[in-house]
Amino acid sequence: MKRLIDAFEGFFSAAAQSGTDVAKTAKFTLENVNWQETLALPEASSHPIVDAHLESACANSGSPGSNSHRIAQTLLTVSNQLRWRASSKCHDDGPDVAILSRNFAVVSIIGPGEPLTSDKVYAGFSLQAPDTYYPPHAHYAEESYWIIGGDADWRVGKKPWFPVKPGDSIYHESEARHVMQTNEQTLLTIWLWTSHLDSEVMIIRT
Ligand SMILES: [Fe+2]
Numbered sequence: 001m002k003r004l005i006d007a008f009e010g011f012f013s014a015a016a017q018s019g020t021d022v023a024k025t026a027k028f029t030l031e032n033v034n035w036q037e038t039l040a041l042p043e044a045s046s047h048p049i050v051d052a053h054l055e056s057a058c059a060n061s062g063s064p065g066s067n068s069h070r071i072a073q074t075l076l077t078v079s080n081q082l083r084w085r086a087s088s089k090c091h092d093d094g095p096d097v098a099i100l101s102r103n104f105a106v107v108s109i110i111g112p113g114e115p116l117t118s119d120k121v122y123a124g125f126s127l128q129a130p131d132t133y134y135p136p137h138a139h140y141a142e143e144s145y146w147i148i149g150g151d152a153d154w155r156v157g158k159k160p161w162f163p164v165k166p167g168d169s170i171y172h173e174s175e176a177r178h179v180m181q182t183n184e185q186t187l188l189t190i191w192l193w194t195s196h197l198d199s200e201v202m203i204i205r206t
Contacts, residue, residue, distance in 0.1 A: 001041055001081065005116055007074035008109065008123075009035055011190070014067045015146065015169070022144040022169040025194050032120040033110055041115050047084040047105035049129050049186075054079055057127060057149035057188035062166035068148045069166070072188065075125060075148075082107045084127075092203040096135045103129040111197060122193040127186060128152070134180040136204040140196035143172040149188035155179040177204050 015026035054076065061072035086101045104126065108114045111122035122141070125148070128134060136155075147168045154170060155161045156178050164170065172178050174195065180187065193199070 001038065001078065001115060004074055004078045004109070005035065005038065007071045008116070011067055011071045011146075018169075020169050021171045022146070022192075025142075025144040025171070025192055028194055029110070029118075029121050029123065029192060033116055033118040035116070037117065038115050039113070039117060041081060042083045044081050045083050045085070046080065047086060047127075049103060049105045049127055050079060050084050053129055053186035054127060054188070057186040059149070060151070060166065060185055061149040061188070066167060068146070071190070072148050075188075082109075094135070094203065094205075096133065097203060100132065100134055103132040104134065106191075111193075120194065120197075122197045123191060126189050126191055128180060128182050128189075130182050130184055130186055132182045136177050136179045137201050138175050138177045138204055139193075139199040139201050140174050141193035141199040142174050142195045143176075143178075144192040144194070145170045145172075146190045146192075147187070148190055150182070150185035152183065152185070152187040153181045 012026040012029045016023050058072040058076050062068040084105045084107045087104055106126045108124040110116045110118050112119055147164045147166050151165045153161045154164050156176055
């Protein structure tokens with residue numbers, strides 16, 4: 001776990017200096033996480049999507065030495081110690097959400113009560129299988145994403161879809177509607193909430 005914590009700190013240190021829209025949220029993370037003290041890891045559990053697709057996502061994590069490649073390789077070595085779960089805090093029983101929950105896995109690393117504690121930041125990894133649609137959703141939490149492995153199409157609000165690849169980052173202001181569609185590749189991300197950490201994820205049906 002020490003290895004993953006060091007990798008996270010290194011990841012956010014590099015991201016804070018990147019000059020991107022989300023650099024300020026990486027800096028906020030560096031300043032608001034207790035990097036020295038960790039809680040015991042919860043009991044590990046995997047998810048079929050992790051077993052089937054994590055390795056290929058990490059193989060598509062950018063050039064060796066890049067920030068995305070470094071953390072992907074570290075994640076691979078510790079993934080079997082982590083508690084992966086089916087989805088985030090999303091209460092919706094639509095058939096598209098049921099499909100998503102079979103094709104999307106998430107793990108929390110930083111946050112209240114998480115292995116790396118913070119009361120201002122909530123963060124972890126997500127893994128979205130190929131050809132999977134994450135329906136339009138929103139939450140009060142401000143959110144930053146970094147693409148770690150694989151590519152996908154992304155949409156924020158009513159703006160046009162745009163492609164994402166390792167090294168890219170995306171910022172969602174509070175209540176921004178967002179949608180993610182994977183194609184041939186598995187998508188591995190780091191997600192980061194920096195406000196309203198108790199937010200529920202609301203699927204947008206209108
Ligand atoms: Fe989100």
